[in-house]
Amino acid sequence: MTRLLPPGEVGRAAALLREGALVAFPTETVYGLGADARNPRALAAVFEAKGRPRFNPLIVHYPEAGAAFAEVAAEGRARTLAARFWPGPLTLVLPRRPGCGVDLLASAGLETLAVRVPAHPLALALLRAAGVPVAAPSANRSGAVSPTTAEHVLEGLGGRIAAVLDGGPCPVGVESTVLDLSGEEAVLLRPGGVPVEAIEAAIGPVARRAAAVEGGEGLRSPGLLASHYAPGLPVRLEAREAAPDEALLAFGPAPSGAAVTWNLSERGDLAEAASRLFAGLRWLDAEGTRRGCARIAAMPVPRTGLGLAINDRLARAAAPRPGLLHPQRRP
Template identity: 50%
Template sequence: MSGNYATETVLADTDGIARAARILRDGGLVAVPTETVYGLAARADSDEAVARIYEAKDRPSFNPLIVHVRDVEQARELADLPHTADVLADLFWPAPLTLVVPRKAQAGLTAAVTAGLDTVALRCPDHPVMQALLAACEFPLAAPSANRSGFVSPTSAAHVAMTLSGRIELILDDGRPCRNGLESTILAVRRDNSWEQLRPGPVDLDALHRHYWDGPIDNAPPSGRIEAPGQLASHYAPGKPVRLNATEVASDDFMIGFGDVSGDCTLSGRGDLSEAAARLYACLHEGAASEKPRIAVAPVPNEGIGIAINDRLRRAATPPDQ
């Protein structure tokens, strides 16, 4: 059980960001908005601070964290970027794209950040608050999603408070839901420049590859190791059974609709996948808070960002013991 802290929510203005930087410098925890979901930030070079992330989230120690950096230059201080990763970072960062790359031995990151692996997950976030916080810190920030491990990810300050109030010092609130609403795409780039997608997300790797490179993506076969967040079979769980691809609703279902299938709440009445991604976790939070014992979700096309939506829904529907 994490220690008891008087968690405060403050505006993500200049004063709030400066206060957050001071807390982080002293080894504390701050929830901060990004373009994907809210992250739980701590300094990535401190054993004690990173241990507090795992404690506050009840996160298993074998599940690595994403390290957020200001820019490509800071990433190069922490990792040996294979050529393809270096090109991708130059072209696309800041973006909801995490690169799992070989870690530098002298990077100064605490071992718990990478769960003892020789790789590190790096991301340059595309959000003014997170970028301002990184600029105010002379150290990189480890920042997994700001929720209890395995539960629905937070896309608002209120979502963070639901599970982490009393466990962290501060929540920065910019007053808006997170823009993308889904965690970043995670791409492992090996030393031989082969690709392996570890988690689908807002960045469509197939489209990216077709636009910038010839030929198919040369993905390595899955290694079976947990190298990055979001790879556990059961994740993003609302705490009650979830039924997928539902076109009819039962009386005890909280129905999440999409397109022509209406519901108690709707991902997108017009069938827009980007809107559905942005609203997914808000709808799951609403279903979790409802009095109905089950959640049913309408079919979502498995294309574009719909692939990432269905990935999260499958994990939300998988019982925790699997």
């Protein structure tokens, strides 16, 4: 049985992590499924609980930049970004240092490691109390919609993990930005909570090379699989109107006609939209299924700032899944 721990039981959650158990906890982005990153059996349990392919690396979380940079080689750009954005929703992929204590399973056997310092006060308290690096992918079944509340975690992983540390809703609502700094060129692997424009203002140009992949071999960070963050209903992108058999994910003024509507932000605010994205997909999936809807229709969202991350998640939610007729657009 999975225990729901109130914020005051950080010490108990930390003890469970040190014992090799799995504990979900809140970050400013989404809830993470935490495991001791030095413990290969605990890491294997993460993959088992999520049904996650083992070629997909994990992000390792630390309470402060010094602890992270003790295990990865941080050059000037990394230190500049850490000073500017940590704690915060930015993950850096950097070369592992000799003697790095994180098990290779966390990085899918790569000689690089994805690291970050989360901004959520409860996450930081847990990391300090645990005293170990904590690998933590999103606390959901692999490929499903990411969780932004403790209740979401229990819906997907209840009975599969030891505990959920309840910190309320996550304020950012989309995962961290992932930036590869392991080579000469800075490469955006996944847009997220820190806009790429802000990163470029700090360190200069960033290449946008990564694309969603089907097979997964050679992934350098989490969140790069083509089909990911997917609800049960198919998702139609760039919807300008909604049919009676559609559940509408709206942004700004919403057209009428949909069976049910969730508005990310009636005023067109991207930060509000990001914070409501995964909760909206979950609600529309459940309510739309209950009402017999054929799909979720998603209205356009601007591709700037946090909108880049929102569009990335929607594109992956709409990607075809094996064995599923998954129309993305109406004729």
